[in-house]
Amino acid sequence: xxxxxxxxxxxxxxxxxxxxxxxxxxxxxxxxxxxxxxxxxxxxxxxxxxxxxxxxxxxxxxxxxxxxxxxxxxxxxxxxxxxxxxxxxxxxxxxxxxxxxxxxxxxxxxxxxxxxxxxxxxxxxxxxxxxxxxxxxxxxxxxxxxxxxxxxxxxxxxxxxxxxxxxxxxxxxxxxxxxxxxxxxxxxxxxxxxxxxxxxxxxxxxxxxxxxxxxxxxxxxxxxxxxxxxxxxxxxxxxxxxxxxxxxxxxxxxxxxxxxxxxxxxxxxxxxxxxxxxxxxxxxxxxxxxxxxxxxxxxxxxx
Amino acid sequence: xxxxxxxxxxxxxxxxxxxxxxxxxxxxxxxxxxxxxxxxxxxxxxxxxxxxxxxxxxxxxxxxxxxxxxxxxxxxxxxxxxxxxxxxxxxxxxxxxxxxxxxxxxxxxxxxxxxxxxxxxxxxxxxxxxxxxxxxxxxxxxxxxxxxxxxxxxxxxxxxxxxxxxxxxxxxxxxxxxxxxxxxxxxxxxxxxxxxxxxxxxxxxxxxxxxxxxxxxxxxxxxxxxxxxxxxxxxxxxxxxxxxxxxxxxxxxxxxxxxxxxxxxxxxxxxxxxxxxxxxxxxxxxxxxxxxxxx
Numbered sequence: 001x002x003x004x005x006x007x008x009x010x011x012x013x014x015x016x017x018x019x020x021x022x023x024x025x026x027x028x029x030x031x032x033x034x035x036x037x038x039x040x041x042x043x044x045x046x047x048x049x050x051x052x053x054x055x056x057x058x059x060x061x062x063x064x065x066x067x068x069x070x071x072x073x074x075x076x077x078x079x080x081x082x083x084x085x086x087x088x089x090x091x092x093x094x095x096x097x098x099x100x101x102x103x104x105x106x107x108x109x110x111x112x113x114x115x116x117x118x119x120x121x122x123x124x125x126x127x128x129x130x131x132x133x134x135x136x137x138x139x140x141x142x143x144x145x146x147x148x149x150x151x152x153x154x155x156x157x158x159x160x161x162x163x164x165x166x167x168x169x170x171x172x173x174x175x176x177x178x179x180x181x182x183x184x185x186x187x188x189x190x191x192x193x194x195x196x197x198x199x200x201x202x203x204x205x206x207x208x209x210x211x212x213x214x215x216x217x218x219x220x221x222x223x224x225x226x227x228x229x230x231x232x233x234x235x236x237x238x239x240x241x242x243x244x245x246x247x248x249x250x251x252x253x254x255x256x257x258x259x260x261x262x263x264x265x266x267x268x269x270x271x272x273x274x275x276x277x278x279x280x281x282x283x284x285x286x287x288x289x290x291x292x293x294x295x296x297x298x299x300x301x302x303x
Numbered sequence: 304x305x306x307x308x309x310x311x312x313x314x315x316x317x318x319x320x321x322x323x324x325x326x327x328x329x330x331x332x333x334x335x336x337x338x339x340x341x342x343x344x345x346x347x348x349x350x351x352x353x354x355x356x357x358x359x360x361x362x363x364x365x366x367x368x369x370x371x372x373x374x375x376x377x378x379x380x381x382x383x384x385x386x387x388x389x390x391x392x393x394x395x396x397x398x399x400x401x402x403x404x405x406x407x408x409x410x411x412x413x414x415x416x417x418x419x420x421x422x423x424x425x426x427x428x429x430x431x432x433x434x435x436x437x438x439x440x441x442x443x444x445x446x447x448x449x450x451x452x453x454x455x456x457x458x459x460x461x462x463x464x465x466x467x468x469x470x471x472x473x474x475x476x477x478x479x480x481x482x483x484x485x486x487x488x489x490x491x492x493x494x495x496x497x498x499x500x501x502x503x504x505x506x507x508x509x510x511x512x513x514x515x516x517x518x519x520x521x522x523x524x525x526x527x528x529x530x531x532x533x534x535x536x537x538x539x540x541x542x543x544x545x546x547x548x549x550x551x552x553x554x555x556x557x558x559x560x561x562x563x564x565x566x567x568x569x570x571x572x573x574x575x576x577x578x579x580x581x582x583x584x585x586x587x588x589x590x591x592x593x594x595x596x597x598x
Contacts (some may be wrong), residue, residue, distance in 0.1 A: 018423055021419070021502045023419075025418060028412050028418075029416035033438050033439065036468070037438045037439065037441050038438060042455065044446060047449060093555035095386045105338050108331075108334055110331070115339075119346045120341070124577075125578040126349075126570060126573070127530065127531045127533070127573050128549070133552060133563070134351070135348065138348060138351065144351065144372055147316055180345070181527075228474070233442055234442070236442075239444065240533045255564075258358070261456070262448075274448065275448065281445070282470065283443055288395070288406075
């Protein structure tokens with residue numbers, strides 16, 4: 001993307017002045033970066049090697065890898081890992097497919113496109129806790145959603161009170177919330193595809209669907225990957241609906257890592273163990289994003 | 304865009320002669336129908352929320368589902384008066400203040416960071432860009448726990464400053480602005496430098512006007528993140544009068560069990576403000592993320 005050019009031939013003083021100005025402009029962002037990301041991330045990793053009792057006068061005690069070993073020996077932890085990954089595997093593809101379909105549909109020059117876009121984007125305007133309250137009531141066993149499903153002769157579910165339903169309900173809630181946001185990024189990406197490409201495809205006799213797969217999809221791959229990773233990261237740390245609606249239940253079926261971490265930190269008062277789990281979640285997130293990059297880049301290099 | 308639309312009747316007439324119009328119109332109708340259906344699916348919970356905010360709570364929990372599930376049988380403002388008598392105005396003000404200040408200062412910071420990363424030349428620039436964006440892509444929630452003790456030690460607990468500071472920087476906002484700065488032709492920079500212009504003038508008078516949509520887009524990214532923030536405010540603020548609107552909904556939900564009418568009114572107010580902004584700025588926002596949008 002960036003064009004690297006040597007500064008040879010320019011007076012050295014101007015180049016030095018430019019570099020100094022650049023660092024000066026960057027300084028506030030870099031300081032915040034240091035304060036709000038790098039130092040706390042370092043703190044979290046360091047504290048994950050200690051045990052401490054919050055509020056007590058006892059100094060934190062160095063325990064080495066003990067917090068990690070305790071986690072690995074805890075079946076509840078592995079269950080949380082599995083639940084988090086299952087949720088990610090369900091919600092991210094669903095979100096991407098719906099967002100991509102909507103973005104494609106709403107760049108077709110339909111009547112009232114602005115209205116449809118705004119409607120699809122509305123859920124993003126709701127604070128996540130607001131969405132949580134709304135879905136919590138709509139998805140009660142005797143709630144509106146089940147009644148509507150019954151009217152359409154479809155089976156209902158206990159949703160947040162049901163072992164399988166709770167996962168499905170959170171997938172629906174998260175998808176509903178996020179699709180509109182990612183859709184906007186994808187609409188922007190689709191609009192950036194030069195029209196000539198479509199004209200060329202049309203001359204070759206490609207229909208709308210074929211054009212989507214041969215022109216649109218390959219040309220927006222970079223933005224698609226970006227949206228996928230951002231969505232993945234967002235869903236890995238989904239916390240508010242879990243905390244308000246399921247509290248990790250029923251029977252631990254929605255005990256995602258983020259919820260487990262906060263519970264460990266506050267309810268169980270074991271910060272060391274919670275931060276060890278946080279470090280693991282972060283590594284898990286990094287590996288997942290890395291895998292997505294690997295997989296999608298391979299797709300790109302394939303014909 | 305306008306040119307394409309202007310051309311369309313023309314193109315249609317040409318196609319009509321070839322007898323293709325009907326098939327196209329049918330497909331178009333189908334696509335519009337699909338768009339309508341999906342958009343409505345997204346709107347249903349929202350419509351229900353609006354109805355529930357404006358009716359007595361007993362009607363929200365009626366047993367059967369019919370038209371009155373989505374339209375209030377009796378309109379009332381009692382949920383809103385209840386919310387404001389519990390001090391929701393303060394929460395709303397906190398949200399507005401925190402979001403406004405973060406978006407304003409955050410956009411300035413993002414512009415100042417994105418400009419050198421895109422336009423200026425200095426050793427290590429590309430590496431620095433990767434570091435900056437990746438570091439800010441670390442979700443704030445991941446580092447929130449250790450930061451609570453840092454903020455507590457600084458005496459920032461229960462202050463709006465504690466809410467504003469973490470929202471000042473957003474990797475996406477910097478990334479978005481940088482992409483736009485990159486799309487400005489380099490000749491602009493060289494010409495200005497030959498004229499002996501100072502850097503801040505090149506930024507302020509040449510580059511900034513060209514990337515205005517991106518500035519708006521970045522401000523919106525920053526504002527949305529703060530408006531919806533939940534975990535951090537719930538950790539660092541314990542005094543309800545200092546709390547943001549988004550967290551206050553949850554608080555009152557648990558403290559006054561089942562007072563849903565109140566919660567619906569609060570959620571409605573919190574959604575209304577960004578929804579209005581979106582409705583007005585929908586086009587600009589889409590443009591703002593599109594790299595050719597500035598043209």
